Every structure is written in C-alpha cells, then in structure tokens.
Amino acid sequence: MSHNNEGHCGSCAHFGDGIPSEQLVQIRINSQDSGVVGGCDHPENSSHHLMVSPISSCDRYTPAEAA
Numbered sequence: 918m919s920h921n922n923e924g925h926c927g928s929c930a931h932f933g934d935g936i937p938s939e940q941l942v943q944i945r946i947n948s949q950d951s952g953v954v955g956g957c958d959h960p961e962n963s964s965h966h967l968m969v970s971p972i973s974s975c976d977r978y979t980p981a982e983a984a
C-alpha cells in the first residue's frame with residue numbers, strides 16, 4: 918500500500934469538502950484512486966466548485982497536518 922505523494926490533493930489541507938472526516942483520514946493514508954472526488958476549499962478554487970480526486974494536484978498544494 919502506497920502513501921500519498923507530496924503535492925497530491927489527497928494530502929492537501931484544502932482537499933475533502935463534502936467527504937466525511939473518517940473517509941478523508943483513510944484517503945490521506947492510502948493514495949489509491951478509489952473514484953472518490955472531493956471539493957477543494959482553497960480561496961482561489963472554491964468559487965469554481967472545483968472537484969478533484971486524491972491523485973490530482975495543483976500549485977496551491979498545502980500539506981495537511983499529520984492525522
């Protein structure tokens with residue numbers, strides 16, 4: 918089982934809008950793309966209702982604190 922690589926949405930502090938917290942913890946542990954998509958709450962993205970997968974990425978990546 919691999920872990921999220923630095924820079925991927927699954928380990929970004931802005932990822933997970935709309936995903937239950939327990940499921941979000943699992944996504945942060947396991948980087949596999951399970952078909953789940955979540956909202957990005959970064960101020961520059963939220964107004965666009967951007968939905969991303971755990972293996973997506975962008976230049977605004979901010980590491981989430983270790984769970």
Ligand code: SF4
Pocket residue numbers: 924925926929930931932933957958959962969973974975976977978979
């Ligand atoms: S789109 Fe960018 S800011 Fe949003 S969750 Fe992904 S890496 Fe983070």
